[in-house]
Amino acid sequence: MFVPREATILHADLDAFYASVEQRDDPRLRGRPVLVGGGVVLAASYEARAHGVAGGMGGAEARRRCPGAVVVPPRWEAYVEASRAVFAVFERTAPVVEGLSIDEAFLDVGGMARSVGTPTRIALRLRDEVRAAAGLPITVGVATTKSLAKVASALAKPDGLMVVPPECELALLHGLRVERLWGVGPVTARRLARHGIERVGQLAGLGEVRIAAMLGPAAGRSLHALAWNRDPRPVRARRRRRTFGAQSALGPRARSAEELDTVLVGLADRVTRRMRAAGRAGRTVVLRLRFADYSRATRSRTLPRPTAASGAVLAAARALLDEARPLVAARGLTLLGVAVANLDGEEGAAQLTLPLDPPAPPGIDAALDAVRDRFGPRSATRASLAGADPGLAMWLAPRRRGR
Structure with a gap:
């Protein structure tokens, strides 16, 4: 298997985006547990997450788990404005940017070492520039593939940076729980657990055929490849919409x-x-x-x-x-x-x-x-x-x- 010699794919993900914007704009909320949205939690600050609150949770359950939480209504215009400022930094940082959502993107910085610096230096500067331009914390994962870069940013949260050297990829990946793999949600994780599979390394050792027997052919192919960090997808700029x-x-x-x-x-x-x-x-x-x-x-x-x-x-x-x-x-x-x-x-x-x-x-x-x-x-x-x-x-x- 061909492995690129350098990790050049960045996954940049703003931390608790909506909640962070609220804490940025209202100093009284800083350091306090914040919930955006009352009926359903759209975002929870890390102070609220420490109490077991998560996005998508019902408001009543969230307040039961975190009685001291401050609930604020969403301010969509503020979030869009902040996202634009952050994506402007992304566009200045790398020639190819693939937006995934309002608060995260992949960046390909391959070939920029001589003119700009190593991927690690680029990632450090990106985090500083996002903080300066938007006043928000951001976490960056750097790896040779999109899937592992996303895993790395999740591991580094909040407000962190993780660079995975190519020679360390499989050692890191195989020690993680299967839920860390892109596409493995709670249902799939439970199905794998029924077969005694809890770690990515165990999944990798099964082989594609056995995984397919448990989860179906498509999932078998995909998860077996990701367990071995085989992800050939390039970073692609978003296509201009046609309608x-x-x-x-x-x-x-x-x-x-x-x-x-x-x-x-x-x-x-x-x-x-x-x-x-x-x-x-x-x-x-x-x-x-x-x-x-x-x-x-x-x-x-x-x-x-x-x-x-x-x-x-x-x-x-x-x-x-x-x-x-x-x-x-x-x-x-x-x-x-x-x-x-x-x-x-x-x-x-x-x-x-x-x-x-x-x-x-x-x-x-x-x-x-x-x-x-x-x-x-x-x-x-x-x-x-x-x-x-x-x-x-x-x-x-x-x-x-x-x-």
């Missing part, structure tokens, strides 16, 4: 034309805001319909030029919905969706200059975006949405942007 879309489930009640238009306005606004935030424009507007008999239909219209303007996308979506009125009347509509495809950078698409972007002046969209970015996604909405049915209130303003 932007949003949809709304309407429920069984029939909706009036005015109600459907309200939903359509909200969908178009949400989709185009995400496009503008990503710096993308598209030519093809797609309307997605689901009917009461569970059948589906799509309608599309290609515009002369790419656009990210809410008005242009809304006008096309309205025209498509008008064309589909007979189907809606006959079958009943239970879901409505809007998507924009044929994005700039793809074949047949071209960048649009703003003065040619009808029918809404781009300044309106830009002004709304600026207000929402500063004061939150529900701080401003379009007048056409202001009197919407409370049952459609989710569309009064765009939802938060994700990862």
Whole structure:
């Protein structure tokens, strides 16, 4: 088996991300057990984790285990802003960055030793720069494969660094519990424990055929390879998305034309805001319909030029919905969706200059975006949405942007 001579893959993972942002922004929370989210724990600080609290746990159980915990509501805009600052550091650090979520990524620093420094020095500098740019602790694992780098960062938490030399990989890996392997959750771990398998070394010694007999062929191949640190997957930059879309489930009640238009306005606004935030424009507007008999239909219209303007996308979506009125009347509509495809950078698409972007002046969209970015996604909405049915209130303003 070929083993690279140097560990050049970094797995960088922010520590208790949401909770850390809350502690960063409110000095009164530092050093105290913090739970983000009341009904279900979205994140727990390490002070809370010491009491057995974990993300995904019910709020009542979390408070029972940690009576002194401070519960705070999530602040999505703050988390997105912090993530952007951290990913900007990632992009400055390595030529190839593969984001896994809002708070973690793989970085490939191969070939940078002469110009920048060893992977260890790069990892140390990355941690310092994240602390300086975002004020957050981050843990980094360094190894020859993605799977082992992720294992290393988990072992080094919180606020740590672990570099696994190639010659030490299997000794480290085989001494760990099987739960440390990527893809081994509680159910798989229990199934392996019933066969007396608790350590990765025991799993590696079984062979692929026996593991497959216990867990199935796909799991057998995957876990046997990971137990021997065979993970050929390269770090890949995230592909540019090919569509932007949003949809709304309407429920069984029939909706009036005015109600459907309200939903359509909200969908178009949400989709185009995400496009503008990503710096993308598209030519093809797609309307997605689901009917009461569970059948589906799509309608599309290609515009002369790419656009990210809410008005242009809304006008096309309205025209498509008008064309589909007979189907809606006959079958009943239970879901409505809007998507924009044929994005700039793809074949047949071209960048649009703003003065040619009808029918809404781009300044309106830009002004709304600026207000929402500063004061939150529900701080401003379009007048056409202001009197919407409370049952459609989710569309009064765009939802938060994700990862």
